[in-house]
Amino acid sequence: MNETTVFIVDDHALVRHGLRAFLNTQKDVVVIGEAENGKQAVAELRARATMQTLPDVVLMDLMMPDLDGVGAITALRKDLPDLKIVVLSSFSETERVHAALQAGATGYLLKNSDPSEISAAIRSARQDQVHLDPAVARVLAHSMRVGHGVVLSAREREVLVLVARGSSNQEIADTLFISERTARTHVSHIISKLGLASRIQAALWAIREGLVQVS
Structure with a gap:
């Protein structure tokens, strides 16, 4: 895989500079801008x-002046x-997380995450994989009120476990020896069967039902 380009959005200069310094130590990650x-x-x-110079991944804070993270993600x-x-936020409250994911965020990390988690989330996002902070995943999973009484087939459960572990469709296909389609x-x-709206919600349902454990 080529280098993953990243754009950082945070109202604290120290945070931006710290993230840039760390990410620039990663051989396959390059920070190309910030706001x-x-x-x-x-x-x-x-x-x-x-100009066709969009980054592969944007790291977005939530609490910012002029336009907050949810507003920016929506736009x-x-x-x-x-x-x-x-x-990448300091807040793990269910309402904030739900708002960010509903707006279209493809991952959610806390600012006290280990640096390796941040780089892993960036790589996962580029590959269309789900990456949630374990603490956030637990909070969201327990708050879900959908999918009760639904019975999944053995194959569907296998697929769902892989989704919850962050696998892309191609990785699921390779693991189960089926086509990507x-x-x-x-x-x-x-x-659709669970009455959910996204891949992230499916992963959270799997966590809530005990199909996958989060550390």
Whole structure:
């Protein structure tokens, strides 16, 4: 895989500089820009879109002046639906996390996460994989009120476990010796069967039901 490009959005210069310094030590990650608030981030990323220099992944804080993280994610996903955005926040309250994921975040980490978790989340996001902080995943899983009484087939459970572990459709296909198209179809059917809206919600359902353990 080529280098993964990253854009950092945080209103604290020290946080931005610290993240940049750490990520630049990773051989396969390159920080290509940063913004100090959501409004600036939206403007900069829209400009980059016109120049075809968008980053692979955006690291987004939630609490910022001018335009907060949820507002920025909402605006960006409207214009740039394929942009991968990972939230890096100090807050793990269910409402904030739900708002960020509903807006279109593709991952959620806490700022006290181990640095290796941040780089892992960036790589996962680029590959369309789910990556949630374990503490956040537990909170969200326990707050879910969907999928009760639904019975999944043995194959669907296998697929769901792999989704919850962060596997992409291609990785699911390789593990189960099926085609990528079949894996994608299984994931879509599972999400529909459980009455969910996203891959992340499916992963959380698996955690809540004890199919996958989080540390």
